Every structure is written in C-alpha cells, then in structure tokens.
Amino acid sequence: xxxxxxxxxxxVRQRVDQFRDQxxxxxxxxxxxxxxxxxxxxxxxxxxxxxxxxxVAIPYGTLSSRQxxxxxxxxxxxxxxxxHFTTRQNIQYNWPxxxxxxxxxxxxxxxxxxxxxxxGNCIRNVTADQYAGAAADxxxxxxxxxxxxxxxxxxxxxxxxxxxxxxxxxxGAPNDRAAVAVHxxxxxxxxxxxxxxxxxxxxxxxxxxxxxxxxxxxxxxxxRYLLSYLEAILRVYNLLGRRDNIFKARIKILVQQVGxxxxxxxxEDEWQHLKDGPVELPDGExxxxxxxxxxxxxxxxxxxxxxxxxxxxxDPAFAAWARSNLADHREPGYAIVNLSLKPVGGVxxxxxxxxxxTVADLADRFSLGEIRVSHEQNLILPHVRQKDLHxxxxxxxxVGFATANIGLISDIIACPGLDYCSLANARSIPxxxxxxxxxxxxxxxxxxxxxKVKISGCINACGHHHVGHIGILGVDKKGEEFYQITLGGDAxxxxxxxxxxxxxxxxxxxADAVETLVDTYLEHRQGGERFLDTYRRVGLQxxxxxxxxxx
Amino acid sequence: xxxxxxxxxxxxxxxxxxxxxxxxxxxxDPLPAAAPVIVSLTRWERDRDALLATGRxxxxxxxxxxxxxxxxxxxxxxxxxxxxxPTFRDGxxxxxxxxxxxxxxxxxxxxxxxxxxxxxxxxxxxxGFDTFEIAHPDAAAAFAKALAEFTxxxxxxxxxxxxxxxxxxxxxxxx
Ligand code: SF4
Numbered sequence: 001x002x003x004x005x006x007x008x009x010x011x012v013r014q015r016v017d018q019f020r021d022q023x024x025x026x027x028x029x030x031x032x033x034x035x036x037x038x039x040x041x042x043x044x045x046x047x048x049x050x051x052x053x054x055x056v057a058i059p060y061g062t063l064s065s066r067q068x069x070x071x072x073x074x075x076x077x078x079x080x081x082x083x084h085f086t087t088r089q090n091i092q093y094n095w096p097x098x099x100x101x102x103x104x105x106x107x108x109x110x111x112x113x114x115x116x117x118x119x120g121n122c123i124r125n126v127t128a129d130q131y132a133g134a135a136a137d138x139x140x141x142x143x144x145x146x147x148x149x150x151x152x153x154x155x156x157x158x159x160x161x162x163x164x165x166x167x168x169x170x171x172g173a174p175n176d177r178a179a180v181a182v183h184x185x186x187x188x189x190x191x192x193x194x195x196x197x198x199x200x201x202x203x204x205x206x207x208x209x210x211x212x213x214x215x216x217x218x219x220x221x222x223x224r225y226l227l228s229y230l231e232a233i234l235r236v237y238n239l240l241g242r243r244d245n246i247f248k249a250r251i252k253i254l255v256q257q258v259g260x261x262x263x264x265x266x267x268e269d270e271w272q273h274l275k276d277g278p279v280e281l282p283d284g285e286x287x288x289x290x291x292x293x294x295x296x297x298x299x300x301x302x303x304x305x306x307x308x309x310x311x312x313x314x315d316p317a318f319a320a321w322a323r324s325n326l327a328d329h330r331e332p333g334y335a336i337v338n339l340s341l342k343p344v345g346g347v348x349x350x351x352x353x354x355x356x357x358t359v360a361d362l363a364d365r366f367s368l369g370e371i372r373v374s375h376e377q378n379l380i381l382p383h384v385r386q387k388d389l390h391x392x393x394x395x396x397x398x399v400g401f402a403t404a405n406i407g408l409i410s411d412i413i414a415c416p417g418l419d420y421c422s423l424a425n426a427r428s429i430p431x432x433x434x435x436x437x438x439x440x441x442x443x444x445x446x447x448x449x450x451x452k453v454k455i456s457g458c459i460n461a462c463g464h465h466h467v468g469h470i471g472i473l474g475v476d477k478k479g480e481e482f483y484q485i486t487l488g489g490d491a492x493x494x495x496x497x498x499x500x501x502x503x504x505x506x507x508x509x510x511a512d513a514v515e516t517l518v519d520t521y522l523e524h525r526q527g528g529e530r531f532l533d534t535y536r537r538v539g540l541q542x543x544x545x546x547x548x549x550x551x
Numbered sequence: 552x553x554x555x556x557x558x559x560x561x562x563x564x565x566x567x568x569x570x571x572x573x574x575x576x577x578x579x580d581p582l583p584a585a586a587p588v589i590v591s592l593t594r595w596e597r598d599r600d601a602l603l604a605t606g607r608x609x610x611x612x613x614x615x616x617x618x619x620x621x622x623x624x625x626x627x628x629x630x631x632x633x634x635x636x637p638t639f640r641d642g643x644x645x646x647x648x649x650x651x652x653x654x655x656x657x658x659x660x661x662x663x664x665x666x667x668x669x670x671x672x673x674x675x676x677x678x679g680f681d682t683f684e685i686a687h688p689d690a691a692a693a694f695a696k697a698l699a700e701f702t703x704x705x706x707x708x709x710x711x712x713x714x715x716x717x718x719x720x721x722x723x724x725x726x
Binding site (some may be wrong): 005007008010011014015017018022035038039121145151153154155156157158159161162227235239243255273277278279281282283284285288543 | 590619635639640641642643646648649650653654668670671673674675677680700701703704705706707708715716717718719720
C-alpha cells in the first residue's frame with residue numbers, strides 16, 4: 001500500500017488547518033452559509049435532509065486494517081456508531097457536528113486519509129477495480145496510476161472549479177469491475193501489439209439523467225503520458241463545457257455535442273503543448289510509487305489446498321459461500337474473499353463500528369492487513385490463504401458478513417434514497433430490503449445465478465440503475481412513490497444501458513415485479529445462461545408481456 | 552477597488568496593495584489623455600490600430616467565455632490581459648491564464664477581475680495571475696495568508712513552486 005511521506009503528511013495537515021480556519025469563520029458568522037458552501041464541499045461536507053454528512057475518500061478502494069479502525073473510531077466517537085460505504089469507494093457519516101469536523105479530519109490525517117475532493121466541481125476521488133493487486137486476470141496493478149492521479153489532482157489550481165464534478169475510474173484487468181465506461185474518464189490498462197502496457201482512454205461516460213456509455217478517444221496511450229493527456233482533456237472540458245445549465249454541464253454533453261472525434265482532435269491539439277512538459281512524472285517517481293504496490297510476500301502454496309476442497313464437500317453452506325463470494329487470486333493457494341454488506345433485509349453498505357473493528361482484526365489475521373471496498377458496496381479481504389478459508393468463513397458468519405450472495409440477486413446496489421437524501425423521489429433502501437427478503441432462500445438465489453439489481457431514488461442515478469441487469473428508478477407520481485424498471489444494463493467491459501420495460505409501478509408492486517422478471521428468465525433460460533445473456537437473446541418483449549399481463 | 556500586486560516567484564512571492572495606473576474604458580467611451588487603458592475584446596478588435604497609434608500601453612479584458620486564442624496573435628502588443636471571474640464558480644479563466652502564460656508565452660501583467668475571493672487567490676496565483684482586483688477589507692493581509700497556507704504542491708503550474716514529486720527526487724539526488 002502507498003504510505004505518505006513528509007510531503008503528503010504536511011499537505012493533508014495544512015489542508016485540515018485551512019478548513020479549521022474556514023469552519024471557525026463560519027461558526028463566528030464571518031462567512032455566510034452561501035460563502036461557506038463551496039469551501040465545505042471541497043472537504044466532503046454536505047448538508048443533508050437532517051444534518052451535515054461527511055464523505056471520506058477511500059482512494060481506489062484500498063484500506064489498511066489501521067485505517068479501518070480509524071473509520072470505526074470516527075463512527076463511534078463523532079457519529080451514531082455506523083458508517084455507510086458508498087458506490088464510489090467512499091464512506092459517509094450521516095450525523096457529524098460541524099464543530100467536530102476539523103477534528104475528524106485530523107484523526108483521518110493521522111492514518112493517511114482525507115475527505116478531499118469527495119464533493120464539489122473538481123476531480124473526485126479516483127476509483128479502481130476492488131481486486132487490484134490480487135486479481136488473477138490483471139495486466140498491471142491500476143492503483144499505482146490511481147495514486148499518481150490522486151496526487152496530481154489534489155487541489156489542482158486549474159481544475160478546482162470545473163463546470164461539474166469529474167470522475168475517473170481505472171481498471172488493470174480486461175474484466176472491468178470498476179465500471180469505467182460510465183465515468184467522465186475511464187482508463188483501461190491494455191497491452192499493445194509490441195507487448196507494452198498503456199491505457200485505452202474513454203471519455204464522456206456517465207449516469208444521471210442523461211446516461212451515456214463513454215467513447216474511446218485513444219486506443220493506446222503510453223503510460224508515461226498519462227498526466228499530460230489527462231490535463232489536456234480536463235483543459236478542453238474546463239474551457240468548453242457548458243456552465244449555463246447544471247444538467248448539461250458534465251463532459252458527456254460536450255462530447256455528444258461536438259462528437260467524439262472532434263473532441264479527440266481538440267484534446268490532441270492541446271496535448272501537443274503539454275506532452276513531455278513539466279507535468280510528466282519526474283524520473284524515479286513512478287518507481288517510487290510502484291514500490292509501495294509491490295506484491296506482499298506471499299507464501300509459496302499449492303494451487304489447490306486439499307483441506308479447502310474437503311471442507312466444501314463436507315459443508316454445503318460453506319461450498320455455496322465459496323461459490324459466490326470468492327474470486328480467483330493471482331497467487332497459487334490464495335483467494336480473494338468478498339464480505340457481503342448485504343445481509344437479507346439489511347441496509348446495503350452500512351457497517352457499525354464494531355463490525356468495522358472486526359473486519360480490521362480479520363484482515364490482520366487472514367489478509368496481510370489489507371481490505372478493499374467495492375463500488376458494489378461490499379468489503380473484500382484480498383489475500384486469504386485457501387487453508388484459512390473455512391475458519392474465516394465461520395468467523396464471518398458469526399458477525400453477519402458471510403451471506404453467500406455476491407453478484408446474486410440480493411447483492412443489491414441501492415442509493416440512500418428518501419430515507420436520507422434531500423433530492424430523492426422515493427425510497428430505495430426498503431425496496432432493496434423487500435427484494436432481498438423475497439429471494440432470501442439460498443438455493444433459489446444460487447439457481448438464479450448472476451443478477452445485478454440496482455436501485456436509485458431519483459434520476460441522479462447514484463444507485464447505478466441504468467447499468468443494472470434489473471434497474472429500478474424511483475419517480476414521483478402526484479406525490480406518490482412509483483418505480484420505473486429497466487432491463488439489460490451492464491457496467492462491465494460489455495457496457496450497455498438498460499431499457500425501460502413499461503409504465504412505472506407502485507411501491508408495493510416492485511418486489512412482485514422482480515419476481516415475475518426472474519420467473520420469465522428461468523422459463524427462457526438455456527444452458528448456463530445468466531439473466532443478462534437470456535435477456536440479450538430473447539429481448540425485452542417476453543419480459544414486458546409477463547410483467548404487464550400479471551399487473 | 553484595491554489592487555494587489557504580487558512579486559517574486561514560488562513560495563517567496565509577496566503581495567502589496569498598489570495604486571492602479573490603468574483606466575478601464577467602455578466600448579464607446581472617449582480615451583483618457585495619456586493613461587494606459589483596458590478595453591474589451593470587441594473594442595480591441597475594432598480599434599486595434601487606433602489604440603496602438605496612441606503609443607500608450609493597452610490591455611484587453613476577456614470575458615470568461617472568450618478564449619486565449621482570440622488574442623494569442625496580439626500578445627506582443629498587449630501590456631496587460633484581464634480575465635474575468637463572473638462568479639468564483641466559473642473556473643474557465645484558470646485555464647485561459649495558463650494557456651496565455653505557458654502556451655502563448657505572455658509575459659505582461661495578468662489580472663484577475665470580478666468575483667475574486669480570498670479562498671481562490673492561491674489557485675489564481677499558481678495559474679499565472681500577478682495582479683488581483685479584490686474587494687476585501689484587508690486585501691494584502693488576506694493575500695499573504697492565502698499564499699502561506701500551503702507549502703506542498705502536487706502539480707506543476709505556471710508559478711515556480713516546485714511540486715512534491717520533483718522535490719522528492721531533487722532531494723534524493725542531492726543525498
Ligand atoms: S439517486 Fe437521487 S435519491 Fe438516490 S442518493 Fe442520488 S440524489 Fe439521492
């Protein structure tokens with residue numbers, strides 16, 4: 001993992017001091033709420049329906065056990081004893097007092113964390129594949145570049161007042177787990193014909209009220225040019241992105257308006273003046289950062305641990321968990337373990353301080369002290385020996401993190417919705433709870449197989465409904481909560497936007513509707529097809545007919 | 552409105568309140584006797600030769616949507632460019648400033664005008680502005696404080712503050 005040096009420490013402390021001064025100017029009345037707003041937003045502090053909300057960055061989703069303990073401490077000391085892991089690899093605290101926020105930020109700084117650029121019209125916390133550095137299919141660890149982007153974008157003097165927020169995601173693997181195609185910039189590490197590793201660059205993807213799959217503007221960018229190329233994209237956007245209408249201000253609108261090719265040409269023109277200039281990394285800096293992400297010292301182990309195989313044979317519940325919650329590790333004898341934050345009937349993404357402490361302890365004992373956070377709102381222990389899996393599973397079961405549902409129908413992404421969010425039309429969390437309760441039965445869930453349900457409480461799409469295999473969007477119909485259902489969305493390397501099935505349904509019909517859709521899929525399923533595969537083969541019609549025949 | 556002028560580079564920069572010798576003139580206003588004038592892009596494009604013929608220093612004021620390329624060919628004739636921040640949220644002038652300085656090599660005075668707030672001064676200074684029209688009761692002190700709030704910078708900009716990625720290796724090369 002990256003460790004701060006003296007410069008990083010000094011920077012984050014100076015930032016906290018600056019914010020402490022701004023908070024005291026606000027508390028004394030020298031700053032109005034209006035003047036304070038952009039300043040607090042640059043430190044991740046929002047004003048929500050009931051209270052301030054602090055959003056803390058978990059850069060590229062990587063946490064040490066020590067950092068996780070600090071997140072638990074903040075929940076316990078300054079909040080209502082829990083935190084909420086978001087779809088952008090952040091954690092949110094829903095109830096901090098303004099006067100405590102500088103102290104919270106100081107506690108975070110002590111463990112090399114911050115809330116910088118988790119809000120405001122700037123380059124936001126950069127996100128990555130949650131399996132980075134562990135995945136079997138990885139070309140290179142994307143976190144090296146995420147850290148380089150994190151530093152480069154920190155208080156960037158030119159790009160702190162962009163037309164709108166700006167999100168960058170990076171994947172180092174061909175199987176895209178970071179949803180890069182629905183980000184303002186998506187970076188995919190690829191190998192060219194000469195075998196060199198570089199970036200495929202996508203721009204203008206996004207969700208919200210105008211969902212768009214990003215356009216590729218460069219098939220192969222040599223790694224050393226990443227910062228100058230990003231600077232060129234950001235400059236073109238900063239100068240030409242619309243500022244007259246907040247709903248048309250994201251880069252996707254600019255790219256659509258001028259066309260991807262023209263946009264690429266404008267970037268190219270600007271890039272010629274930046275390329276090989278001072279923004280490129282100085283000699284030695286890439287190597288310095290890379291060294292922090294060197295693989296930990298793995299033990300030499302056999303590819304398959306006999307005890308692990310036996311435990312699966314002996315214990316069907318363990319076998320089911322192993323089937324859904326493990327992913328292939330790059331090292332023989334190791335596995336990536338997903339901890340489900342989606343217990344049946346629970347709130348997706350919430351964790352109490354005690355749970356966070358437990359995860360930290362488990363990470364120390366079983367995963368070389370490392371933890372990951374996924375955009376699907378789960379936690380990951382990235383480096384677990386197969387021989388430890390059964391004991392780890394037992395401990396996870398005891399704390400409620402062993403629901404065997406990763407990637408399955410109850411592993412739902414849901415935004416905070418009307419329960420917390422001032423922009424919401426409808427509740428999201430109770431819909432997720434109803435669906436996960438409806439499909440609680442493990443065998444049935446596993447029989448249905450991979451199925452991504454994503455729920456947003458309004459058109460802003462924080463719950464990623466556009467890219468859900470089943471997407472659910474809360475809308476307001478004459479003051480009542482209704483839900484539109486889309487099918488066929490996909491956030492991976494085969495990204496697609498979901499299509500609307502038909503008229504919106506009332507609150508109490510959503511779980512039934514999901515059941516009807518699932519039954520329709522099971523009726524049409526051939527061979528080992530996933531829901532998405534069947535949908536792609538048979539199209540919307542059979543689902544539509546069933547859904548509106550029965551309702 | 553107080554005018555702040557910075558001198559020196561990088562972290563040793565200092566700021567003073569100075570008298571403003573420039574006069575802003577409207578598009579159809581008569582020119583003052585001999586003073587240096589700041590005109591809009593419209594007037595510059597219309598009266599360019601007449602303005603230059605008076606022999607006085609001339610500056611152009613760009614609205615935030617007017618790009619650096621609109622005056623890039625004229626920079627040799629301009630002693631000042633003023634860039635507008637219609638609201639502090641409109642960040643286009645940061646990019647325009649860097650383009651004028653870095654891409655087009657403008658060496659004259661680069662002035663920030665409009666909604667120029669204390670909490671943005673450091674960003675502006677880093678992007679190459681050297682004078683600031685700022686409506687702050689104690690502008691010089693506010694500016695000095697803003698400049699001193701950070702000693703670590705992660706990215707190169709127009710200013711000469713050495714970014715951390717470079718300092719790290721300068722240091723290790725010296726060791
Ligand atoms: S999708 Fe809407 S309701 Fe949900 S968190 Fe985002 S803004 Fe709030």
